[in-house]
Amino acid sequence: MTDERKHSDFDEIDDLVRNHLDEQTLRFETTAFVDRLVGQLPKPQLPKPQSAESSPSSRSWGSPLVWSVTTALGFVIAFLIGRSISPSQIQAATILRDVSEVHTQPMDRCYDVHFAPDPAYWNERNPFTGPSDTVLWTRGDRFWADATVGKIRLVYGRDGQGKVWVSPDRSTGIQIYGSDEELPEDIAMFVAINSMTVPSLIENVLADFDLRADGPLSEDATKRSDISQSGMGNSVIWATLKPGRSHSLISSALLEVDETDTLVRLILWTVDKGEPRGVVSFTLVNTDEIGDEQYQLTAHLDPDAEIRVHRPKREKNEVQ
Amino acid sequence: MTDELSAWITESAPRALAYAVSLVRNVSVAEDLVQDCYQRLLTKSEVYDLPREGTKLLFKAVTNASINWTQREAKSRSLQTLQNDADFPVEKNELPLQAAASRELGDAVGIALGELPVEQRAVIELHVMGNSTSEIATMLELTAENVRVLRHRARKQLASKLRPFLENDIK
Numbered sequence: 001m002t003d004e005r006k007h008s009d010f011d012e013i014d015d016l017v018r019n020h021l022d023e024q025t026l027r028f029e030t031t032a033f034v035d036r037l038v039g040q041l042p043k044p045q046l047p048k049p050q051s052a053e054s055s056p057s058s059r060s061w062g063s064p065l066v067w068s069v070t071t072a073l074g075f076v077i078a079f080l081i082g083r084s085i086s087p088s089q090i091q092a093a094t095i096l097r098d099v100s101e102v103h104t105q106p107m108d109r110c111y112d113v114h115f116a117p118d119p120a121y122w123n124e125r126n127p128f129t130g131p132s133d134t135v136l137w138t139r140g141d142r143f144w145a146d147a148t149v150g151k152i153r154l155v156y157g158r159d160g161q162g163k164v165w166v167s168p169d170r171s172t173g174i175q176i177y178g179s180d181e182e183l184p185e186d187i188a189m190f191v192a193i194n195s196m197t198v199p200s201l202i203e204n205v206l207a208d209f210d211l212r213a214d215g216p217l218s219e220d221a222t223k224r225s226d227i228s229q230s231g232m233g234n235s236v237i238w239a240t241l242k243p244g245r246s247h248s249l250i251s252s253a254l255l256e257v258d259e260t261d262t263l264v265r266l267i268l269w270t271v272d273k274g275e276p277r278g279v280v281s282f283t284l285v286n287t288d289e290i291g292d293e294q295y296q297l298t299a300h301l302d303p304d305a306e307i308r309v310h311r312p313k314r315e316k317n318e319v320q
Numbered sequence: 321m322t323d324e325l326s327a328w329i330t331e332s333a334p335r336a337l338a339y340a341v342s343l344v345r346n347v348s349v350a351e352d353l354v355q356d357c358y359q360r361l362l363t364k365s366e367v368y369d370l371p372r373e374g375t376k377l378l379f380k381a382v383t384n385a386s387i388n389w390t391q392r393e394a395k396s397r398s399l400q401t402l403q404n405d406a407d408f409p410v411e412k413n414e415l416p417l418q419a420a421a422s423r424e425l426g427d428a429v430g431i432a433l434g435e436l437p438v439e440q441r442a443v444i445e446l447h448v449m450g451n452s453t454s455e456i457a458t459m460l461e462l463t464a465e466n467v468r469v470l471r472h473r474a475r476k477q478l479a480s481k482l483r484p485f486l487e488n489d490i491k
Binding site (some may be wrong): 013017018 | 326330333339341347354355358430433444445449475478479484485
C-alpha cells in the first residue's frame with residue numbers, strides 16, 4: 001500500500017468517526033441537561049455543593065497533598081489562634097494529637113470491621129456492595145485484613161515498605177507498586193482508612209470534615225440506631241462535612257477514643273453517587289504483637305503461589 | 321457575562337456530552353462527568369474567558385475525567401473478577417447500540433470505537449473535532465509523538481474493523 005493510499009484510507013476513517021460523533025451529538029436529547037447547567041449560572045461564582053448527599057461532584061475529593069496542607073493549617077490555626085475555633089474543635093484536635101502519638105507505637109491492633117449496606121443501595125446481586133465482615137490488623141501505617149464478602153474471601157494489606165497487596169486465595173497474590181501519591185484515589189483512600197493511623201485518617205480521609213469532641217452522645221447520635229453506648233470515660237469525636245465541601249465516599253464519621261488514647265471505634269456513614277451506601281464500623285477487639293511477617297503478602301500465600309505485579313497509572317488532572 | 325456563559329454552554333454541551341458518552345459508554349455517567357466539569361470550570365469563570373477559551377479546557381477536563389473514570393471502572397471490574405467462581409452477573413454499561421450489534425455503518429463505527437482503548441478513542445475523536453496534535457498532547461498530558469502513535473493505532477484498528485464499509489478496501 002502506498003503512503004498516498006494509506007493517507008486516503010485514514011482520511012476516510014476520520015470522516016467516519018467525525019460523522020459518527022455528529023450523529024451522536026444530534027442523537028442525545030440535551031435540552032434538559034443544558035437547562036440544568038444554565039440554571040446554575042445566575043450566581044457569578046457557583047457555590048460548591050453543600051453536602052455529599054446532594055453533590056453531583058461528590059466523586060472528586062482533592063489531592064492528598066492539598067488535604068495535608070489544609071489539615072495542617074487547620075490544626076496550626078486551632079492551636080495558635082484558638083479564639084476563633086470552638087472549644088470542642090480544639091478539644092478534638094488535642095485528643096487526636098494524643099491518639100496520633102499512641103498509634104505510632106509498635107503495637108498491633110485488631111479491629112472487627114463490619115459493613116452494613118443501606119437496604120436501598122444493595123441489590124443483593126453484587127456481593128462487593130453487600131454486607132462484609134473483616135478482621136483488620138494494623139500497626140503504624142501497615143495493615144492486613146481478612147475480609148469475607150458474600151461467598152468471597154479476600155486478604156489484602158500494606159507491608160512495611162508501603163506496598164499494597166491483594167490475595168484472592170493462597171495460590172495467587174497481586175502486589176501493587178506505587179507510593180500513596182501514585183495510587184488511584186479510591187485505593188489510596190481505602191488504604192488510608194484501613195491503616196487506621198490517625199494522622200493518615202485525619203489528613204487523607206477526613207480532611208473535608210469538621211471535627212468536634214463530644215462528651216456523652218449528642219442528640220444527633222440518638223438518631224443513629226446502630227451506635228451502641230460508648231465506653232465510660234471514652235471521648236467521642238464527630239466528623240461532619242465542612243460547609244461547601246463534599247466527599248465521594250463519606251457523609252459523616254464518628255471516632256471513639258478510650259482513656260489510653262487508643263482509637264477504639266470508628267464509624268463511617270458512606271455514600272455512593274450522593275446516595276446512602278451503608279455504615280462501616282471498626283471496633284477494637286484485640287491488641288497484641290504479631291510480628292512484621294503477617295503484614296507481608298508472602299505470609300498469606302503458599303510457597304509456589306503466583307505473584308503478579310500491578311503498577312497503577314497516575315490519574316490525570318481533570319481541571320488545572 | 322451570564323448570557324455569554326449561557327450561550328457557550330448551550331453550544332458546547334451537546335458535543336461534550338456525545339464525546340463523554342463515546343469515552344465512558346454510559347449516558348448517565350457521561351452526564352455526571354460533563355456536569356461536574358462544567359461546574360469546576362464555572363467556579364473559575366473569573367479566571368478564564370470561558371466563552372472564548374473554555375471549550376478547550378472543557379474537553380481537556382472531560383477527557384481526563386472520562387479516562388480516569390474508565391480506568392477506575394476497569395480496576396473495579398478486575399477486582400470483581402479476581403474470584404473466578406463468583407456467581408453474580410457483572411453489570412455491563414453497554415449502550416443499546418452496542419447490544420443491537422447492527423450492521424449499519426453508524427453502529428459499526430460506534431462499536432469499533434468502543435473496542436478501542438479509551439486513550440486511543442479520545443485521541444482520534446479529539447483529532448476529528450479539529451484539535452491539533454500538540455493541543456491533544458497538552459490535554460492528555462502526553463508527548464506529541466505518543467499522540468501520533470495512539471492516533472495511528474486507533475486508525476489502523478478502526479480501518480480493520482470497518483473494512484467492509486470503506487471505499488478504499490484496505491488489504
